[in-house]
Amino acid sequence: MIEVAHLHKSFMAASGRKRASVTAVEDVSLTADDGEITGLLGPNGAGKTTTLRMIATLVAPDRGIASVDGLHSVQNAMEVRRRLGVLSDARGLYVRLTARENIRYYGRLRGMSDAAIKDSTERLAQLIEMENLLDRRTEGFSQGERMKVAIARALVHDPQNLVLDEPSNGLDIMSTRALRDLIRRLKEQGKCILMSSHIMQEISALSDRIVVMAGGRTVAAGTAPELIEIAKARNLEDAFVALTAHASQDASPPGTRP
């Protein structure tokens, strides 16, 4: 379970000669339960990536708390990392290593035995249809192939909680389907899944609950019908537009990715 309460983060950014403070996340609160897929939906620059980075313990919040399974993301960072599998915005691989070696490196860093890594790798490879890729060097892999390796790498230790930042970015239709199947299967296993996207169809196709972000704030949360109800809109798309437009008006200067 992932819980976030009143997170705030601003960065110092150089604009011309002056250094100015840019607020990336103003006030974000959300809960992602086990056995559910929680979708974090928001336009570009809403603060999704920064929020996920704070959950992943890579960025320390200025204010507020992020916790995973009740563990504080700053005070208990190592334990939080053990319970998380993160597919981050950056998903670079080591091109001179094979897919299997890339995955094994992360497994070893997580203290797994080579036998456990081998089992896990083969199980994941079967799930996301990448068995034929395993023993090839990742140099020259297509974007979809690279993504599959990055996912396997993030899941090798079979984490209870998953944070996926724009997981279907750059994937073709077949790969997107395979990915969705995998995410649903993980949900059935009782995992807690928090995924972000700026594409509404992506979120609505998978999520049990949707958290809408705009201008660095969470503006609404609920199931798709609930959001339509809150926004008094005819469909989810209208609801999304209405909710984010409202937030953008009174929000502080829109955040940017650092």
Place this chain on the structure above:
Amino acid sequence: MIATIWTVFRKESQDGLRDRRTLFTILITAIAMGPVFLLLMANFVSGLEERGTRREVMVDGIGNAPELANFLQRNDFTIKPAPADYLDEIKSGRLQEAVIVIAPDFSTRFAHGDVIDVELVFDESRNDAQVSIRRAENLLHAFAKEIGITRLIARGVAPDVARVVNVERINTATPKQQGAFLLFLIPMFGLISAMIGSMSAAIDTTAGERERGSLEPLLMNPVGVGALVIGKWSAVALQSCAVLALTMFSFALAAHVVPSEKLSLLFQFGAPELSRFFAMMLPFACMIAALQMLVATYGRSYKEAQTYAGYIALVVNFVPLVTVFSAFRDAPWQLLIPALAQQMVLSRVLRGDSVSAYAYLVPGLVAVALAILFLVGLTRLLQRERIIFGR
């Protein structure tokens, strides 16, 4: 912690070994550098030797001076007639010798006992000409002295009247020390090979991670940044030391094989020298690996980091030149400056001077202290949000 370091070390070493093209280039350089340099050196030294012992002198218009010709022949010198356009030849560097120019009135003036003007034409800026210039000058002086003495004796004056000072030359330089400049270059090799060995690995494990976008996911693993840094550094430092060792072994082997008596008079490079080189250079190699990693981390891309690494190489190459400006004089403070210390101590080892244990210990400790400092800095740097995400 140990398991993490071992995992990272293994991965980075494997990754480095798979970079075949870079590896190949480095290995070829390391193996070939020493022998090629030695051959050039042997060639240069034997050239010096040959010119130094040649009993030849180039004269223009020797027909005008039978007295000088007689003197030269008595002293077993061969007189070479100068080419007609000797002035142009010297200016253009085609003729790298001094030419003695005799005026037509030499004999008349000689007979009258007048002062005779003799021209010596040379280009002092030519290194190769130095020996022949000195030889021609010495010959002319010896000739003048001999004639002067006979004339004094002929007039019943003791020749010592004209001799106020008698100079005796006592040269304390051992044959080894005469090749000081050449010996300066050999420690430089060690310094350069340590840098070549670690540069690409240092960049690949830092700026390379940033450029590939693999740093952020790597740092999400439940391991301390310090352990990652030490693991990476051990792999880079090992590559640096390996290339250094290879270069030095190949040099020692070449020094053993290349047949040049003059060179073996100049310096020895056997097992004792080799072990002293390692004692001096290995801590330096580990330090320079850490420095290159620290600096490369500021690079957002491989290319940017290479620019920074180039500056480090430049500084390391320039620092030892201090010894050239201070005319190879050693001072204790030099032990505190990396690169300079290695340069100084190893030059002395090659010259066959005695070197105290202190001279190994101080630079070694300085290198270890700096390496620790750089690694701590690197660990801090990799925790900065600007470095992790700034792509």
